[in-house]
Amino acid sequence: xxxxxxxxxxxxxxxxxxxxxxxxxxxxxxxxxxxxxxxxxxxxxxxxxxxxxxxxxxxxxxxxxxxxxxxxxxxxxxxxxxxxxxxxxxxxxxxxxxxxxxxxxxxxxxxxxxxxxxxxxxxxxxxxxxxxxxxxxxxxxxxxxxxxxxxxxxxxxxxxxxxxxxxxxxxxxxxxxxxxxxxxxxxxxxxxxxxxxxxxxxxxxxxxxxxxxxxxxxxxxxxxxxxxxxxxxxxxxxxxxxxxxxxxxxxxxxxxxxxxxxxxxxxxxxxxxxxxxxxxxxxxxxxxxxxxxxxxxxxxxxxxxxxxxxxxxxxxxxx
Amino acid sequence: xxxxxxxxxxxxxxxxxxxxxxxxxxxxxxxxxxxxxxxxxxxxxxxxxxxxxxxxxxxxxxxxxxxxxxxxxxxxxxxxxxxxxxxxxxxxxxxxxxxxxxxxxxxxxxxxxxxxxxxxxxxxxxxxxxxxxxxxxxxxxxxxxxxxxxxxxxxxxxxxxxxxxxxxxxxxxxxxxxxxxxxxxxxxxxxxxxxxxxxxxxxxxxxxxxxxxxxxxxxxxxxxxxxxxxxxxxxxxxxxxxxxxxxxxxxxxxxxxxx
Numbered sequence: 001x002x003x004x005x006x007x008x009x010x011x012x013x014x015x016x017x018x019x020x021x022x023x024x025x026x027x028x029x030x031x032x033x034x035x036x037x038x039x040x041x042x043x044x045x046x047x048x049x050x051x052x053x054x055x056x057x058x059x060x061x062x063x064x065x066x067x068x069x070x071x072x073x074x075x076x077x078x079x080x081x082x083x084x085x086x087x088x089x090x091x092x093x094x095x096x097x098x099x100x101x102x103x104x105x106x107x108x109x110x111x112x113x114x115x116x117x118x119x120x121x122x123x124x125x126x127x128x129x130x131x132x133x134x135x136x137x138x139x140x141x142x143x144x145x146x147x148x149x150x151x152x153x154x155x156x157x158x159x160x161x162x163x164x165x166x167x168x169x170x171x172x173x174x175x176x177x178x179x180x181x182x183x184x185x186x187x188x189x190x191x192x193x194x195x196x197x198x199x200x201x202x203x204x205x206x207x208x209x210x211x212x213x214x215x216x217x218x219x220x221x222x223x224x225x226x227x228x229x230x231x232x233x234x235x236x237x238x239x240x241x242x243x244x245x246x247x248x249x250x251x252x253x254x255x256x257x258x259x260x261x262x263x264x265x266x267x268x269x270x271x272x273x274x275x276x277x278x279x280x281x282x283x284x285x286x287x288x289x290x291x292x293x294x295x296x297x298x299x300x301x302x303x304x305x306x307x308x309x310x311x312x313x314x315x316x317x318x319x
Numbered sequence: 320x321x322x323x324x325x326x327x328x329x330x331x332x333x334x335x336x337x338x339x340x341x342x343x344x345x346x347x348x349x350x351x352x353x354x355x356x357x358x359x360x361x362x363x364x365x366x367x368x369x370x371x372x373x374x375x376x377x378x379x380x381x382x383x384x385x386x387x388x389x390x391x392x393x394x395x396x397x398x399x400x401x402x403x404x405x406x407x408x409x410x411x412x413x414x415x416x417x418x419x420x421x422x423x424x425x426x427x428x429x430x431x432x433x434x435x436x437x438x439x440x441x442x443x444x445x446x447x448x449x450x451x452x453x454x455x456x457x458x459x460x461x462x463x464x465x466x467x468x469x470x471x472x473x474x475x476x477x478x479x480x481x482x483x484x485x486x487x488x489x490x491x492x493x494x495x496x497x498x499x500x501x502x503x504x505x506x507x508x509x510x511x512x513x514x515x516x517x518x519x520x521x522x523x524x525x526x527x528x529x530x531x532x533x534x535x536x537x538x539x540x541x542x543x544x545x546x547x548x549x550x551x552x553x554x555x556x557x558x559x560x561x562x563x564x565x566x567x568x569x570x571x572x573x574x575x576x577x578x
Binding site for chain 2: 100111112113125129141142180181182183184249279293298305307309311
């Protein structure tokens with residue numbers, strides 16, 4: 001079986017995607033090829049491709065729009081329906097969409113948001129979350145080719161070894177907008193807004209109690225030199241802006257320090273913070289599920305603890 | 320404009336017993352004792368469809384919202400509210416087979432119902448199977464584009480103006496119909512609640528029940544369902560008061576070189 005990773009040149013996260021996919025694919029044994037779709041004709045330097053056996057850098061004609069259709073179009077040129085191949089894409093929003101579209105064109109099976117890949121006697125086994133991240137379900141492909149999108153873990157390790165040879169390919173045709181689209185534009189998110197990049201995060205859960213308590217959590221976040229984030233219920237109650245939401249369906253974070261205040265620890269939320277290097281959970285219920293993913297647990301009312309922490313710090317900022 | 324909303328009635332996963340998670344397997348996993356609820360992403364799609372219907376009617380255009388679900392349960396309690404808040408017709412497709420791990424079979428059943436409609440609204444995934452594929456497979460079967468991670472949809476010149484979450488920001492697109500819209504972290508996550516008067520007005524309305532046999536080519540076969548064991552061991556910080564615990568936390572953070 002051949003393994004082909006397909007990555008599109010995008011934001012600053014692309015180097016991590018390249019490393020993370022290489023890390024995810026490694027348990028399948030053998031080596032993988034990488035198809036790297038460049039952003040535009042005159043794109044600059046290539047990233048580090050260690051972890052792959054061979055790289056095909058595909059240069060478009062003009063600029064490649066940030067459209068999963070285009071991603072799938074390009075991938076289709078290099079993954080054929082009669083090949084014994086597993087195509088692996090990053091499980092970003094566009095990556096998963098491109099994976100589904102590619103599978104549709106190849107007429108083969110597709111799995112999205114795969115967490116782990118491993119080899120077994122039956123062939124590759126792909127596992128992904130189910131039941132709101134409370135369980136894991138494993139699948140085997142019934143035939144090949146097959147396509148999957150794999151969750152990109154933040155801060156993936158840099159693979160060892162030599163950089164592989166890179167072959168450059170130029171696409172002949174320019175991109176045409178689909179007929180169903182009247183007009184479209186992407187309004188970019190400012191980089192500094194992203195909580196995924198924050199080194200320290202304080203997460204407010206519903207146990208905070210009310211919108212009125214959010215400024216205190218913000219103050220605590222500032223005192224800890226951290227960004228304020230929130231669980232899905234807190235965002236949907238309108239206490240905190242949606243850009244701050246963490247969880248399986250929004251941002252998956254891996255900060256050095258994550259302090260979770262008053263969240264029960266529902267599995268879908270836990271999936272968003274469990275990769276934190278050091279996780280402190282504060283909840284007044286000692287049996288709360290959040291303690292199962294924490295390094296340090298504090299059984300206490302989160303507002304009382306926030307108040308005490310702010311008093312203790314007395315205006316001093318840590319970090 | 321004719322809109323159909325595909326929705327799923329799921330179980331309340333928050334109230335599943337710990338023992339059931341621990342012992343889960345493909346052969347035995349029964350959580351039917353928990354309360355039923357509308358899948359959260361489908362609920363957002365329903366509310367978005369009703370808001371679009373309101374807007375179209377306010378501008379003098381004809382609009383109708385129908386809904387379709389697959390399942391064998393009694394969902395009358397949900398239908399009552401849906402009819403009362405403005406859903407015109409509801410189809411419930413019954414099937415003997417378990418479709419939890421068969422998104423293509425689900426898409427096949429939905430495609431038959433969705434074919435005559437201009438716009439298909441649905442959630443991006445359901446909380447149980449979580450495959451996230453059904454919108455794409457349905458769009459593929461209908462030969463229509465699929466917009467995923469939709470935040471909002473409104474009327475616009477030339478089509479519907481959809482705002483979708485993208486990795487780099489928000490996609491604002493005007494889309495010609497027909498199309499499939501899969502809602503993610505929507506601006507309108509909760510379905511409106513009907514008043515007693517509205518409920519009384521649709522008292523006699525019933526869903527239409529259909530029997531169908533699913534067909535689909537999945538490509539992947541589910542071979543194991545399990546709960547992953549946790550690797551972390553939580554150390555609890557002791558203390559008599561919040562102040563004492565706060566001091567303990569700051570000391571620990573300093574020891575860990577995090578403060």
